[in-house]
Amino acid sequence: MGDNNGSDTRGWQVVRFTIDDLSMGIDILGVREVTVIARITPVQQAPSFVRGLINLRGQTVTVVDLGVKLGRPGRTVGEQAHVIVLKQAHVGILIDTIGEIVPVAGGIEPVPSTMGFVENDAIEGVVNLEHDPVLIVSPEGFLDSMVTNSRGEKA
């Protein structure tokens, strides 16, 4: 567990991770586990952000490349690719590096336009952690964005 300053009023924690140059975080209560995957099965004809399916102890988990959703080029699944598996559904987010779990003080701000960033259901907003803006991913928003995107209704 990360450092607990003991001074936050909101009392929630995020696990930090990076996708490309983006510093991101997600509420740990929405995370089932973070796993390393060895092999991924691609699904033909799936939307570009779906990298494929993995076998997680007998459960099929759909792995999504959040970077693609955020307009970045797709990442390759290397030897030690990390996936954050959500609690809510059998879905996992493919990430570059995994960081620490840190407590959050203060609320979620809307994403400032200076970040040069396309609005996305998956991103709830920004929090300031150790003076850096960190994009917060919302699990519900993420799942919503998977569904609407594959119907082609939203960008």
Added chain:
Amino acid sequence: MGNSQNLTPGFAREFIADIRDDLEVLEPDLLAMEALGSNVGCDLVNNAFRAVHSIKGGAGFAGLTHLGDLANSMENVLTALREKKLSLVFPVPDVLLAGLDRMKTLVAALDSDTQPSHEREKLALEALISSPDGTVYHGRCGPFLADRLGRMLDPGVLKKAVSQGKLIYAVEFDPQQDFLEKNRRVRELLTDIESIGELVFADFDPTLAPGTLGPGQGPLTAVVATILDPDFLAQVLEVESSRIIPLDPDAMEFPEPSPQVPPGSEHPEASGAGMAMSPLPNGLPQEVPATTIRVNVELISRLMNLAGELVLTRNQFRSLVERIAVQDAGVNQVMQSLNTVTSLIQEDIMRLRMQPFGNLVSRFRRIVRDLSNSLGKRVDLLVEGGEVELDKRVLEGLANPFTHLVRNFVDHGIETPDSRKRAGKPTNGTILIRVGQQGGQVHISIQDDGRGIDPDTIGAVAVDKGLVTRESVFSMTDKEKINLVFKPGVSTAETITDLSGRGVGMDVVKTNIENLKGRIEIESTPGRGTRVQITIPLTLAIVSALIVGTGGLRFAIPHMQMQEVFHLKPGELQTCVERVGGFDVLGFRGGLLPVVRLRTLLGIETLFFDSITREERRERRFSISGPRRGQDRRKQAGGGIFVIVLKQGINRFGLLVEEMFDTEEIVVTPLGPGLSTCVCFSGSTFNGDSGVIMILDAPGMADQARLGFGAVAREEKRRRGGKLGEEKQGLCPVNLMLFSFAPDDYFVVPLASLARLDVIRPTDIHTVGQQRFMDHKGTTTTLFFLDEIIPVAPCEPSGGPVGVIFPRGLGVSAGIVVGMVMDTVAFCESMNTDPVSPDGIRGTAFIGNRRVRFLDMEHISKRMETLVETAGSMIGEEE
């Protein structure tokens, strides 16, 4: 009022759950009772009584006074029915059903503050039994006692007593009142009984001294057979007449004779170990459930996942065992056991969540009854296949659409009795629900013998509402017009009832069915009836699937979507495939089969090894048929290609794959969120070492490939009509003999090339050393089996008669056993010749619905002559 105050909420919830279960069981019983009327058997009434009694008990414990009160009134009525003091004519069933409904609303209102009144139903029930002439029967313990006693009495003894003209009674004694206070010995009681009849049974020891019957001892029961009537008997035994309870041996349930249960021991569970099945007069068996247990649905889901993992692990283990090629017989045996146990566990766990379709049916019966009564119609509801099981979730998903369909049938389908009589139909309309399971699909049909649907009326309505154009309706078939009812807003009810006439129904029904990944269709004949066909896949099945491969990836194809598989040798593909209307098609069974390569369909890039430049290059040629007819430069390992014939409704198409592996039982995981664009897949599964593999969906693939079945069908028709225009040779019909040597291995021989054909019994074939002979019509002839002459699969002896052919112009006396003779056919087409074919085969063709191979009789004759000479010389050497 009505909420439990005396018990902890958890406790009360258990009772309330039990009450709900009992209410569910009660409704079909009451409906069945009504249907049987005075023919009703005691078992059914007993069942209903038990359920109501249980509700009363549960209500008492949970502090639900209104419910308990109402249940008590219902109990009394059911007892009166049982005693035949009341018969099941109007208004009895209605009052009972009204009581049931009120109990349901009481239970449903438990969480709210107001409890609806039950006075009306209670008074109605009481009115049934308090008639001016009869007495209100209290039925305190009578029926219950009979049930308990039934388990302990010997039916033989009772029957004998009855045949002697005696009546059977149960007598309850209170130890305090009847023995201690009167200072009476039990033995004296026995003497009294014997003086007026026979003591059939006593649950106490008659030799006991009175002092041993302490206060607080429960009532003692004796069963007595006597010719006396109850009042006289009470006098003789010195007990109150209310303690004399007449028993009807015919109505009692006796357990199966079982040596393990000692007579007189009270073990209700043990005697209930078997299911008591007693058929009702109309043939519906009523089961008395032994024991059930309520299980958390979450737990079942977890068990199912674990079963899935067990299957996966078992598969991995099995492939490891095979690879290690262990010689140890012990390991193989254990592996076998593991296989068996795993399969059984898997099956049973799947069944946990399955429920019979019949569970829904009771709901429909009620709707049919109420609706037909209110509309003045008479409708019989018949169900076939109610025992077919579906996953609970699927059942729940079907409940609404089915309810709507049933309502529609009663409301719009079945005519009034007058109309029916005028139309020459029986006054009772019939709705038949049929449920069947095939492969991984459940087929449900609902049909009636009502007024049917007029296609033109529907068509006109659809045009009026602007849903289709007049022109498109014009070119529709009747069936297509009728299926327009699925378009939103179509309704032809003359009056819009509040139930189903508003025309919003059928499209919602269709959507609901499609949400379950099912299909729905309607057929109808105006004036005769209508039929709705629904097909639902068993999504949670463990299905049988074929594993195929292309481009290094593996996929699974559910067996139920496959018709068959065949193999084309390298080069055969190019020669056999043509291009028709923009599609690649293969000649198949006298028709045309559109084909598509799996890897093209899915956009999988493959590399091939170019044998000339000796390097791997990316496959860029996607069309199957092509001008190249010579040797394919691109040699793929193993060569050849598999054609998997798949179904999309009644259409067929071929999927081309490079590799084919085993058939496996796979656990289907539906596609997760975000994968709805993948129309070619219906889910994913785990496959041994390969991890996750996708499950292909045949209809989806046909859609993706945009296969134009209509265009192909038209071309087929054209060809069949205009055979003469083709540049094929040999149009004169040739008479061929068709036989099957090995299962699904068919051959033909021109009859003209045969000198003789015999049909013999396998017992006529004798083996001497290496050689076979037959004794037939007095002569001994050398025999060869076809696979001894040319390289074909060996036959499997079936014990039935086999055919033996003798080629014309053969230099030796020998015949060929060709297996099962099927038919002679007149063949007008040309044979497909093959540059690469085994010796002895001239070519192939499709006849009827089989792929057949033409025997090369010249080659075969030569081979036979050689073989006979060789054998002869060998025998010569031996001698």
